[in-house]
Amino acid sequence: MPTIFIDGKPVEIQGNENLLEALIELGLNVPYFCWHPALGSAGACRQCAVTQYKDEQDTRGRIVMSCMTPAVEGLRISVDDAASKEFRASIIEWMMTYHPHDCPVCDEGGECHLQDMTVMTGHSYRRYRFDKRTHRNQDLGPLVNHEMNRCIECYRCVRFYKDFAGGTDLDVFSSHNHVYFGRHEDGTLESEFSGNLVEVCPTGVFTDKTLKKHFTRRWDYTTAPSVCTHCSLGCNITPGERYGELRRIRNRYNRDVNGYFLCDRGRYGYEFVNEPRRPKRPMRRVPEAAGNQFREVTREEAMGALGALVRDGGPVIGIGSPRASVEANFALRLLVGAENFYLGLSKDENALMAATLEAVLEGPARQPSLGEIPKHDAVFILGEDLTNVAPLAALHVRQTVRNKPRARARALGIPDWNVLPVSRVIDTERGPVHIATPYGGKLDDIAASTFRATPDAIAQLGFAVAHAIATDAPDPGPLPEETRALAARIAADLLEAERPLVVAGPSCDSVEVIRAAANVAWALCRRGRTTAGLFYTAHEANSVGLEMMGGGHLEDAAAAVLEGRARAVIVLENDLYRRADARLVDAMIEKAGTLVVIDHLMTPTGIRADIVLPAATFAEGAGTLVNNVGSAQRFIEVLRPAGEITESWRWLRRINTAAGRSTVTQWVDLDSFLRELVGELPVFARIVNVAPPASFRVGGRKIPRQSHRYSGRTAMNANIAVSEGAVAQDLDSPLAFTMEGFPRMTPAKLMASFWTPGWNSAQSITRFQEEVNGPLEGGDPGIRLIEPAAGDGRPYYAPAPVASAATGTLLAIERLHIFGSEELSARAPGIATLAPTPYVLLHPEDAAAVGLAEGEMAEVLLTDQLPVRLPVVCAPAIARGVLALPRGLSGLPFVSLPASGTVRKAPVA
Amino acid sequence: MLSNLRTIWLVFKHAFAKRVTVQYPEEKPALAPRWRGRIVLTLDPDGQERCVACNLCAVACPVSCIALQATEDETGRRYPEFFRINFSRCIFCGYCEEACPTYAIQLTPDFEMSEYKRQNLVYEKEDLLVNGQGKYPGYNFYRVAGLAIGGKGKGEAENEAPPVDVRSLVP
Amino acid sequence: MAIDFETLRPLLIIVGVLGCLVLTASLNIWIERRLLALWQDRYGPNRVGPFGLGHVVADVIKISFKEDWIPPFADKAVFVLAPAIIMTTALMSFAVMPFAPGISVVDLNVGILFVLALSSIGVYSVALAGWSSNSKYSLLGGLRASAQMLAYEVFMGLSLMGVVAMAGSFNLRDIVLAQQGMWFVVPQFLGFVVFFIAGVAETHRIPFDLPEAESELGAGFHSEYSGMKFGAFFVGEYIGITLISALTATLFFGGWQGPLLPPVVWFVIKTFSFISIFVLLRASLPRLRYDQLMTFGWKIMLPLSLANLLVTGAVILMRQ
Incomplete structure (x- = not known):
């Protein structure tokens, strides 16, 4: 640990870092722009100047950029001396000469690094009396808004977009004070990580375009720690709620998972939560009406019907879901019994997940x-x-x-x-x-x-x-x-x-x-x-957790129904039409007496249900997800949903209670329910430690979901009733729906909003890390549930013999798309506009062989499946003999893949 | 003891002094222009809403009695979708006016707003908007701000140079 | 049986006196507010009725409809009894008061002693109220009241002895008649000052309102009282003020005697003048500290009243 001298006082630092990082770790307020913990130092903005002294006798010193100065043993510096202070103030003043007068209408205002740094250096008055340089903005697509006037030329955007994320379509143009950051022409940013520009940009050049439609200032969000549900990685996120609506997703730092960045699906896929046509109350099919008509019913009526169904309706099977939490799946398993619980994965996917788990658990890697x-x-x-x-x-x-x-x-x-x-x-x-x-x-x-x-x-x-x-x-x-x-x-x-x-x-x-x-x-x-590492991805947010629970697959469930071994089916947060052939699902639904669907949105499966129960999304309830590497992470309710929407596991508990099973009445909250789960499935034993229990308190207080500046509390609902109603209570976490408490003392596992005095922007995260790029103080959230076997006796897998493909046939495989292939995010308008239309991907030579060209309509004929008509997309970067069909895009029916088949020109109808 | 008697005497003499009470309903008091009474939202010189829904009044409010939601018209001009003040909570401290960067929210010399029902003290935007500029005539935020809105493109605000031509090679 | 006027007369007087007293007490509230306002350059209540007199009625209506709450921790019986005592003693003192020739309830030859005795009993009201409320502020107020009244009771009696000696009687009517030549305020000026100050302290009015010092004790001995019980203390205090004012007028300012106007009118004028002085004191003086109150009582007032008695006695002896 080297020692440096700040104003003559010796201070121990970590070492192997630059001076700016050392000063930040010491908790000093040194302003900076171009430095970013993930992007490193560029030395471009000249803002982090400090004075360095040669030795003890040196009183004049020289100004150095702390981000470009190695923090080495014996370094003598001063941060608060007049020279470097004046230097830093003049740098800000320079930057502000062209900064437009528009903070009130800027979405970054209130969480703007430039605002923070301006306040920190003390600049308050624009002495420059000449005209401001202006820029025209570009349309960068549905996700990111561009307002170039605000730019301070820190180069962070291109360093992130080009150097870090590998994007090619955002760059810097022109010279001197005409420097322009943008695309060569208007158009959607191509990188899947473009949304991070919003957090990387220290000011408001790049802002969240989906947020613009329902803009909320940073201090007005109700937040809780949450986990992204749009892929298997389980990135940590901070959803923000205002006026009962989910407003945005921000990155929540977790060194072990996502670090500082999110993908655009995770950041912008949230809007499905606000879909106006979501079911909000239990619904029952209107039997006499033609078509699919539902009527809203009371909770009592729905529970009465379902209680009777479970009590004396004969065997009921439950179909779980890889996008539902561990708790929801387990509640279904408890309700129907382990022998009647099916995972809701197709046979193929189940085999893949089983193979993954086996390889992880039994091998040494x-x-x-x-x-x-x-x-x-x-x-x-x-x-x-x-x-x-x-x-x-x-x-x-x-x-x-x-x-x-x-x-x-x-x-x-x-x-x-x-x-x-x-x-x-x-x-x-x-x-x-x-x-x-x-x-x-x-x-x-x-x-x-x-x-x-x-x-x-x-x-x-x-x-x-x-x-x-x-x-x-x-x-x-x-x-x-x-x-x-x-x-x-x-x-x-x-x-x-x-x-x-x-x-x-x-x-x-x-x-x-x-x-x-x-x-x-x-x-x-x-x-x-x-x-050596072995990193397996999975398809959905809780695929691994579901597989750990164990159970039959979807085809087993269908067989059970078709053989008459079940009279009712409860489908949990799952659209069966995305996982199995429509003919099989149709047959199963017709054979089953009653179909109950518990889901967030109306899905094709939900439309065929007899009873639909509205389930809480990740933002509206609490639960635990197990990501692709077996790490369990808790998401906590951010907003209290409208109507009767509640967690799936609460609905299942209510059905259990309505069916007269007294044992389940004990689990009233998440903690007691998790104890039940651990008792039944010891593999999840450590899940109770994922987050502190609901009884956890800081200084006798719950942890506030709202910032201490939360506004409008006494007016937001005054149009409905001038008396403020009781505050919603959360039984499942130690978080309160208020602003009272000690936010700075929140443990990392429950920390959702990072703020310290003077640091309102996303950059405040460095104040909560043990060291720059280190774990959060008190440890990152998430607990690994699966570890490799201790011994190394596992023999290698033997390769299976390869069956040679018949000549003239192609192998159809699926292709995933970040935008569109995931079910829930595809319902978000911003993501939906970026989702491709269905197509079939062929090698140009394969296409030419059957007389097809790019853009033509092809008919794909696969073994045992209905023909599909799709336009052709040709790409040389696909193996010969392979055709790829996109997975899960809207408008594309389920196709069981991989399958062999042929492609031909679609006959003109 | 004597000072006590003097005190009593001085107080007694006030029996013949002029009374300072203003007999309010019959006799209206003169209110200063900067009196902090009923809150209004003003219009800019072009007759459009001054409020740009920046939320600063709401966050400055010590009793959190201001709630609003920002929205934009098709040209990018930002304005409040709704703007609500719960006057049953308002303490007329004037912080909202101080925080307002556009002179939109202003306190006026009017305090006669009692109601028999508290619900009637909840004012919506329609109730708050007045047809005028209030205390600060002539100010128009969008004329000085760099944001482009309908009728004002980039570089057309006060003290702004025309937009840069990025493709130009002229230094 | 024929009912002649003479048999009804005492009854009428009793009813009349009681009625007038209660009326005066409530009127006092109005007078006090208006006078305080006058001395503070305000108007005071002037909205309801002529000159705001309707405020008194409004107050009575309001206080009668207020919840009469007895705290669960209080000693219920004593708690109810305490306000009754102060009303009773204050009202009973007026029994011996000669309002005019022939208008008095009883013509008692130990009238002054009777008044002093009743005011001593009145102390119990405050002490018991403070004690039975079972709260610390009330108890402190009650204790202060007891000590204060005990101290000031002593020289209140002594200050009157000069008057008694000069009139040669304890009978109030005789004292009034003895002042035909000269009001006793002239020879007994010291006695008058001591008596009036003691009277202010007896009614625990500003500047001697330590038992209910609101800045320290909430409301002192009646902190826990509400509704009509609080009203009883309130009215009791105003009747006390009226009593002291009436006594001062009777003992030192010739009672009903005066030229031209009927005797009752003179009595009322004199009484209301002293009530006004009570209000003036309230308008101008701050509250004493507790130790100042005790020092003032025992070290100044008591010697003064003893000296007064000594000098008076000496002069009377010299004249004989």
Whole structure:
């Protein structure tokens, strides 16, 4: 621990950091703009100036930029001396010469880093009397708003967008005070991480366009810690509520998961919560009416009917959901009994998840957390188009390529925080990322090699790599020469690395790919690379948690109904038409006497239900989700929903009570319910520690959901009744729906809104970290539920024999889209406009072979399935012999994949 | 003791002094222009709402009796979708007026707003808007702010240069 | 049986006196407010009825409809009894008061002693109210009242002895008649001052209102009282003021005697003048500190009244 002298006083610092980071860690208020904890130092804004002294005798000193000064032993500086103070004030004054007079109408106002820094330096009066430079704005699509006048030229946006996130369509143009940050022309930002510009930009150039429609200032949000439900990674988020509506999502720092950034699906997918046509009360089908008509009924009526159904309606089966919380699935399991509980995953997906869990639990390779990915220096991706499946994992994998040049820079004495040298060489010199996928993805631009093949061939490559790493790993058999060579190269890169990483997942619908990935990681572990990571993605927010619970799959459930073993079906937060062939679901619904659907939105399954119960979304209730690496994370109610909307597990408890089962009446709140869950399923034992219990208090007070500046409390509902009603009570968490309490003393697991005096912007996060880029004070939220087996006796997977495809047929596989493939976010207007229309993706040569060209209508004929008509999209970056159909886009019926089939020109109707 | 007697005498003499009480309903007191009474929302010189829904009045309000929601017209001009003051809570401290960056919210010399029902003390935007500029004539926020709105493009505000042509190579 | 006027006369007087007293007490509220306002350059209540007199009626209506609440922790019986005592004693003192020749309830030859005795009993009201309320502010108020009244009772009696000696009688009518030549205020000026100050203290009015010092004790001994019981204390206090004023007029300013106007009118004029002085004191003087109150009583007033008695006695002896 080096010692530096601030104003002559010795202070111990962490070391291996720059002076600005050291000062921030000491809690000093040093203004800065271009430095960002994730983006490092650029030395561009000249704002973080301090005075450095040569030795004890030196009284004049010289001004240095603290972000570009290494904090080394014996450094003598002053932060509050007159010279550097005046320097910093003049820098702000310069920046403000052109800053427009529009804070009142700026969405950044109130959480603006520029405002904070201006106040911090004391600038208050514009002496510059000449005209302000102005810029025209661009339309950057439905998610990000552009207001270029506000720019202070800190270059953070391009450093994030281009250097960090790999975007190509945002850049800096022109020179001197004409510098312009934008696209070459109007148009939607192409990067999936464009929403982070809102938080990265220190002022209001880039703001949240979906928020603009229902703008709320930072201090007016009701917030609670929450977890993103739009993919399996479980990024930590802070949803904000105002006037009973979910208004926006902000990133919630968690070093082990998302760090500082979110993908656009996570940030903008929230709007489905505000869908006006959501069911708000229990609904029953109107039997005599034609079509699908429902009437709203009271809770008592619905519970009476359901209680009777469960009590004496014969066997009832429950179909769970990978997007419902652990609690909701368990409540359903309790209601119908373990033998009647089905996971709600299709047979294929269930097999994939089972294979994933097996590989993680039985083998020696550990799953790194999402936040650990950037520390790996060689990556092998099997079958996953990460940008669309697990977007933030793609962002983190992109950072791994810096590790190799960074090591070289380190050898030259350039510290890690000095990011510019690495950025200069990154185009020609980067760490190895090998990608083997059936079709191209956005990560290809950093890939050392790309391998386009069918899932089976990808699996064979994986097995070959494993065999090349450790010869005792089974060999997949004869392979083409190039594939062998590639396998050898990948193996060499992985072996050379300090921390190799293997990434795979369910996107290829191939258990073999998952096993091949496991073999590679295990081979590395057994060659002594114990830091080797095996990172599996999953499809949905709680896929892993659901699989840990165990149960039959959807086809089993259908069989049970069709064989007459069940008279009623309860479907929990699941649209069966997205998971199984419509014919099978139709047959099942027709055979089942009663269909009960508990869901947030009206889905095609919900429309066919006899009784619909409105379920709370992630923002409206509490629950726990288990992410792709088995880490359990709690989401807490942000807003009290309208009508009868409540958590699914509460509905199921009520049905249980209505059915006269007294045992369940004890679990009135989440804590007591979790005790019940742990008693029944010990695998979840640590879930009770995910967040403090509801009885937790800070200084005898609950933790406030509202900021201490929350406004309008006595007027917001005064139009309805001038007397303020009672404050809603939350039984499931120690959070209160008020502004009373001690927000600064909130433990990290319950911290949703990061604020300290003088730091209103997203940059305040550095005040809550143990060190810059370190964990939150008191530890990051999230508890790992699954760990690899202690011993290493697990034999390698043996490759399955590959059946050669019949000539003339194509293999149809699914392709995921960040916008549109996920069910709930696709209902958000902002995301929906970005979702592609359904298409079929073909290699140009495959298309030409059947006489199709880009844009023409094709008819896809798959074995045992109804023909689908789709326009053709041709891309050379797809393996020959493969056609890809997008998954889950609206307007596209469910197609069971992978399947073999043919494509032909659609006959003119 | 003598000072006590003097006190009594001085007080007694007030029996013949003029009374300062204003006999209110019959006799109206003169209120200063800056009297802090009923709150109004004013219009700018062009006759449009001055309020830009920045929320500063709401956050400055010590009794949290102001609630509003911002919205925008199709040209990007921001205005309050609703603006509500619960006068049954208002303490007429004037902080909202001080916080207002656009001179929109102003306190007026009118205090005669008693009601028999508290509900009637909840004023909506229609009740608050007055047809005038109030104490600060001539100020128009959008004429000085850099935001483009209908009728005022980029670079057309006061003290603004025309927009930069990014493609120009002229220094 | 024929009812002749002479048999009805005492009854009429009793009813008349009681009625007038209660009326005076409530009128006092109005007088006090209007006078305070006058001396503070205000108007005071002037909205209801002529000159705001209707405010008195409004007050009575209001106080009768207020919840009459007895705290659960209070000693209920004593709590109810206390306000009754002060009303009774204050009213009974007027029994010996000669309002005019021939208008008095009884013509008691120990009239002054009777009044002093009743005012001593009145102390119980305050002390019991303070004690039975079972709250600390009330108890402190009650204790202060007891100590204060005990102290001031002593020289109140002594200050009157000069008058008694000069008139040669305890009978109030005789005292009035003895002042035909000269009001006793002239020879007994010291006695008058001491008596009036003691009277202010007896009614615990400003500047001697320590038992109900609102800035320290809430409302002192009647903190826990509400509704008509509070009203009883309130009215009791005003009757007390009237009593002291009437006594001062009787003992030192020749009672009903005066030229031209009928005797009752003179009596009323004199009484109301002293009531006004009570209000003037309230309008101008601050409250004493408790130790100042006790020092003033025991160290100044008591020696003064003793000296007064000594000198009076000496002069009377010299004249004989």
